[in-house]
Amino acid sequence: MVPAINRQRRDDGLMTPPLPKSDQPADRMLGPLLAIGRAPLVDFLWMRASKLKEEGRYFDAYQLAELIGRLQPRFAAVWAFNAWNMAYNISVSLRTPEERWRWVWNGIVLLRDQGIPRNPRNVGMYKELAWIFFHKIGDYMDDYHLYYKLQLALSMEDILGRGANADYEGLAAAPSTWRELVADADVAALVGTFRREIKENLEDPGVYLGLLNNPKPSRELTELLNDPKTADARRRIELFWRAKRLREEAKLDPVRIVELRRVFGPLDFRTADANALYWANFGTAISIGNRLALDIDKLNTDRIEVYCLQTLFRRGRLVMPPRDDPGAYPMLLPDVRFADVMRKAFLAVSANYPKQPGQGPVHENFKSAFINFMREAILRFNEAGDLKKSHEYFDWLAKNYPDDYNEKGYDHFIGKMWLNVQDFTQLRDVQNRMMSALATGVQLIAYGQPNDGATYIAFAKRMHAQYEKSQNNDRYRLRPFNEMYEYVVHEMGARMPPDAYERVLKATGFKATTHAIRTTQPAA
Numbered sequence: 370m371v372p373a374i375n376r377q378r379r380d381d382g383l384m385t386p387p388l389p390k391s392d393q394p395a396d397r398m399l400g401p402l403l404a405i406g407r408a409p410l411v412d413f414l415w416m417r418a419s420k421l422k423e424e425g426r427y428f429d430a431y432q433l434a435e436l437i438g439r440l441q442p443r444f445a446a447v448w449a450f451n452a453w454n455m456a457y458n459i460s461v462s463l464r465t466p467e468e469r470w471r472w473v474w475n476g477i478v479l480l481r482d483q484g485i486p487r488n489p490r491n492v493g494m495y496k497e498l499a500w501i502f503f504h505k506i507g508d509y510m511d512d513y514h515l516y517y518k519l520q521l522a523l524s525m526e527d528i529l530g531r532g533a534n535a536d537y538e539g540l541a542a543a544p545s546t547w548r549e550l551v552a553d554a555d556v557a558a559l560v561g562t563f564r565r566e567i568k569e570n571l572e573d574p575g576v577y578l579g580l581l582n583n584p585k586p587s588r589e590l591t592e593l594l595n596d597p598k599t600a601d602a603r604r605r606i607e608l609f610w611r612a613k614r615l616r617e618e619a620k621l622d623p624v625r626i627v628e629l630r631r632v633f634g635p636l637d638f639r640t641a642d643a644n645a646l647y648w649a650n651f652g653t654a655i656s657i658g659n660r661l662a663l664d665i666d667k668l669n670t671d672r673i674e675v676y677c678l679q680t681l682f683r684r685g686r687l688v689m690p691p692r693d694d695p696g697a698y699p700m701l702l703p704d705v706r707f708a709d710v711m712r713k714a715f716l717a718v719s720a721n722y723p724k725q726p727g728q729g730p731v732h733e734n735f736k737s738a739f740i741n742f743m744r745e746a747i748l749r750f751n752e753a754g755d756l757k758k759s760h761e762y763f764d765w766l767a768k769n770y771p772d773d774y775n776e777k778g779y780d781h782f783i784g785k786m787w788l789n790v791q792d793f794t795q796l797r798d799v800q801n802r803m804m805s806a807l808a809t810g811v812q813l814i815a816y817g818q819p820n821d822g823a824t825y826i827a828f829a830k831r832m833h834a835q836y837e838k839s840q841n842n843d844r845y846r847l848r849p850f851n852e853m854y855e856y857v858v859h860e861m862g863a864r865m866p867p868d869a870y871e872r873v874l875k876a877t878g879f880k881a882t883t884h885a886i887r888t889t890q891p892a893a
Contacts, residue, residue: 411440427459431475438483445491448484452476456501466516473517477501481620481648495652496670499645503673507641507680515698522639522689522699528614533637533687536608537630540623543605543612547572550609555602563593571606578610621647633678634710640687640701646677678714682707682746688816694866700812702821705753708746708762715739729769740770748786752806752828784835799836800847803829807857814876815861815869822876826854855879 414437421430434451441447456476460469480498488494504510506517529535544550551557563569567589571577580590594603615621621638629650630636636643652670685704690697719732731739743766750759760779767775775782810825833850840846847853858879862870874881 407440411437414440422454422459422462425462427463427472430459431455434479435483438479438487442487445484445488445494448480448488449493449497452480452484452497452501455479456505461511466513469511469513470517470520473501473505474520490655492652492655492670495648495655496673499647499649499652499670499673499677502641502648503645503677503680507645518641518687518701519698521641521644522687525619525639526689528611528619529638530611531689533639535638537623537626539604539608540612540615541627543608543623545613545616547609550605553602553605555599556605559599559602559606562599566593574610574613577606578614581607625651634681634707635704636681637685637687639689640681640685642677642680642685646674646681649673649677675714678707678711679742682711682742682749688813688818688821691815691817691869694815694869697816700809700816702809703749703752705746705749705755705758708749708758711742711746715742736770740766740772743770744774744786747782751783751831752825754824754827780835784839799832803832803836803847804853804857806832807854808861811858811861811873811877814873815865817872819872819876829854 414433418430418433418437421427421433434454438448438451453476456473460472460476463469463472477498480494480501485491485494485498506514506521508514511517526532529540551560560571563571567587569576569580580586581594583590586594593599612623615623619638621644626636626638626647629647633646636646638644638647649670653674681704683703684701685707686702688700688702690699715731715735715738719730719735722732722734725733729736743762747759747762747766750756750762763775763779763782774785806825806829810822810829813819813822813825830850833847833853836847854877858873858877859881862873862881865873870881
């Protein structure tokens, strides 16, 4: 009966993978003794780790945390606590962003690379990992959150390549072994060419991607990397190594990423929220078959998934700073491409609840949150210049949920969402909002994104025109739009590197001011 029982245990997910050799008793000191003395030893190590942390001996505390994990590999709370301790408690006790980021990342790696492989069906582990990505890196609670966002984006760009348009489908289709890759005759020939002409073995990890990133390539390497006849073979080799690094270093499955992007939209894995959504969704999938009537860890993991979608809609568009401005941080902008996903999610979850008399398309439990989301989506589409989509969302909302906001038409709604200013306090608010939009547009131009910058500037111009049209009192009128625009350009130019300022001046057509030029020139 044992083989049949084991098959059933495996099919029902009741079997855990074998422990790594480093966790097996034969490799531990005093293995037989630990059978009876593990509990007091672990207690002692916990107290010792806490003492080391209080003394500021963080690396020693980290090593003890790993040892505790090896002694209690199936106790998920141990991994969760140690990861939390590193990412939150130890990190905030340090002063520099570099030191803090090291410990935030240590906590992620401990959970992702050690805790989850030892407890692959424990939903709570996935929830904890998703939360560190979502809250510690993706949110704004930590003083150095922008530094964390930059470091995560740089590490993912090192794996995926620069820019937001990584070829995830190509990564998913890439072969998983070198033997499969070189079975292609063109790839094998190119590997031989590199070995013969520049003495580089493309089979060694890091070699080919290092050659692609070489800032000063030799003439021979430049010719090899620009030969149009080998473009397809070069791309296959690049995708192979990037996919391998994605699986082994980031522990992200490119096949799963493609499926998530199909369901949820254009996830950018340089962002913390996309990584959080990956692990939260993974945890939800792992929990399928759980017979508990209420699994609180699964419920919280589902909530994180929804939070991630909301955050991706509000700030899921990441724009990296130019490489000539090393002190700058990424920009996080609203991404209206996730609006349709959010609307479908609200409608889908409503279908799971009994319909009540007089209820609209969304259940009463979610009605308030849904209306707020729709209002924000209408405004975000307007800001992005997609007026057709903005009107579509407005018409749907006005038809299904008429209220004081939308009863007088689209223009009145937009004005109300811009605070529909009528007194000095509201004038200040609208002026600040408009100046903020101009500043975002100018910064995008400086970051090498002129089209996106033009969108925000056009939005500020529409806001200016809408406000001026609604005012009869000269006391509350704004300065002319071009004056405000030029003021923002020059004020921001004073804090930009010279190259970035030149890009802005070229795009806007304004002349440089003495103040801005003097401030941006390097000291003699």
